[in-house]
Amino acid sequence: MRTQVGIIGAGPAGLMLAHLLQRAGIESVVLEKHTRDYIERRVRAGVLEQSTVDLLNDAGLGERMRREGMVHHGIQLRFDGAGHRIDFSELTGGRGITVYGQQEVVKDLVRARLDAGGAIHFSVDEVGLQGLDTQRPRISYMLHGEAHELECDFVAGCDGFHGVSRQAIPADKLTTFERTYPFAWLGILAQAAPAHDELIYAYGDRGFALFSMRSPQVTRLYLQVAPEERLDDWSDDRVWQELHARLETHDGWRVNEGSVLEKSVTGMRSSVVEPMQHGRLFLAGDAAHIVPPTGAKGMNLAMNDVLVLARGLIEHFESGSDAALQRYSQTCLRRVWRAEHFSWWMTSMLHRFPADDSFQQRLQRSQLEYVVRSRAASASLAENYVGLPASWGTEP
Numbered sequence: 001m002r003t004q005v006g007i008i009g010a011g012p013a014g015l016m017l018a019h020l021l022q023r024a025g026i027e028s029v030v031l032e033k034h035t036r037d038y039i040e041r042r043v044r045a046g047v048l049e050q051s052t053v054d055l056l057n058d059a060g061l062g063e064r065m066r067r068e069g070m071v072h073h074g075i076q077l078r079f080d081g082a083g084h085r086i087d088f089s090e091l092t093g094g095r096g097i098t099v100y101g102q103q104e105v106v107k108d109l110v111r112a113r114l115d116a117g118g119a120i121h122f123s124v125d126e127v128g129l130q131g132l133d134t135q136r137p138r139i140s141y142m143l144h145g146e147a148h149e150l151e152c153d154f155v156a157g158c159d160g161f162h163g164v165s166r167q168a169i170p171a172d173k174l175t176t177f178e179r180t181y182p183f184a185w186l187g188i189l190a191q192a193a194p195a196h197d198e199l200i201y202a203y204g205d206r207g208f209a210l211f212s213m214r215s216p217q218v219t220r221l222y223l224q225v226a227p228e229e230r231l232d233d234w235s236d237d238r239v240w241q242e243l244h245a246r247l248e249t250h251d252g253w254r255v256n257e258g259s260v261l262e263k264s265v266t267g268m269r270s271s272v273v274e275p276m277q278h279g280r281l282f283l284a285g286d287a288a289h290i291v292p293p294t295g296a297k298g299m300n301l302a303m304n305d306v307l308v309l310a311r312g313l314i315e316h317f318e319s320g321s322d323a324a325l326q327r328y329s330q331t332c333l334r335r336v337w338r339a340e341h342f343s344w345w346m347t348s349m350l351h352r353f354p355a356d357d358s359f360q361q362r363l364q365r366s367q368l369e370y371v372v373r374s375r376a377a378s379a380s381l382a383e384n385y386v387g388l389p390a391s392w393g394t395e396p
């Protein structure tokens with residue numbers, strides 16, 4: 001079997017790449033290790049920057065997002081029992097974010113791909129990459145117990161942090177930059193009307209908490225917990241009690257409780273590999289970089305990578321020039337490192353670090369006060385949160 005671009009992974013990165021290529025008349029095959037049902041149900045993050053919203057709209061994928069997504073023009077930072085709004089609109093010249101679950105983006109992308117007659121092979125196993133240094137790289141895999149091989153012009157490694165693509169690159173060709181954090185997030189999805197109309201990031205002695213939402217009927221909430229935390233130790237009652245304690249305000253505001261639809265623990269890390277390319281393999285999204293979720297950047301970075309990659313591949317197939325492909329890694333990494341810094345900074349400002357002494361905590365408190373009281377500091381948070389303009393990281 002042959003295709004122009006072999007894409008490993010049907011997350012936002014792989015599916016969006018397939019879509020952008022298909023619109024330009026470039027053929028691809030997507031190989032996904034899980035089932036369609038699994039990838040469409042998996043609850044992940046849910047904040048889209050304006051540039052991601054624009055990309056979905058421009059690619060003809062925005063219809064349901066425009067109907068069901070919730071446009072927000074600010075967030076709240078909460079500490080000492082009081083909330084402080086960061087007004088994105090006012091601070092960034094009218095920009096905002098759209099709250100729309102990653103799994104909804106994935107559903108829209110899968111539908112568009114299948115409607116266009118494109119190939120996604122689900123439940124593939126034992127994916128392996130060969131000949132990355134040649135003009136004809138190959139992907140081997142098992143499907144329904146049968147061995148297959150796909151010969152490609154290019155391979156896109158969009159298989160997330162635990163995928164096989166990054167590992168197929170010789171270790172001496174990659175440099176990894178990493179931070180781990182001494183905590184994780186316990187997330188719940190609850191059948192409960194959001195008690196506030198914007199996201200709330202809360203700092204306090206008991207640890208960080210985040211209030212978010214998915215729809216007018218569904219609230220999404222997170223608690224900072226120990227990295228080795230066991231879900232079994234967190235009954236729904238205990239989760240609600242802790243959320244009330246961490247999010248409460250002096251004026252008696254409380255989250256609305258409801259039945260818990262999903263509960264999971266996610267580790268927190270920062271990681272980047274450089275370069276994001278080896279021979280004819282290009283890494284995109286979580287396969288190349290991870291951010292802690294506090295900055296809400298993961299899916300947005302994945303989308304930016306594949307926009308840059310699609311442009312490079314289109315240039316290759318249309319004009320034979322590899323100039324844009326050669327700049328792929330360098331171009332993406334500018335936005336990646338900005339998001340890495342912002343995500344690390346938000347994480348450091350808002351979480352309780354077990355090893356911190358009272359000096360460090362006073363610094364954190366001072367930083368929070370500065371961010372909510374100084375226009376310059378709030379504007380910096382706002383500009384990064386809504387996302388730098390599309391040109392930041394798509395142009396050399």
Ligand code: APR
Nearest residue numbers: 009010011012013032033127159160163285286298299302
């Ligand atoms: N073979 C085939 N598919 C694989 C393999 C493999 N060996 N390993 C992983 N996959 C699939 C996963 O099942 C998943 O569907 O690759 C896909 C990768 O998707 P994501 O993890 O969603 O990564 P990406 O598309 O880069 O999107 C980044 O995901 O983790 C969040 O916060 C992150 O929002 C960001 C987004």
Ligand code: PHB
Nearest residue numbers: 045046212293294295296
């Ligand atoms: C979410 O809604 O899942 C969410 C929102 C903001 C974040 C992280 C996750 O920073």
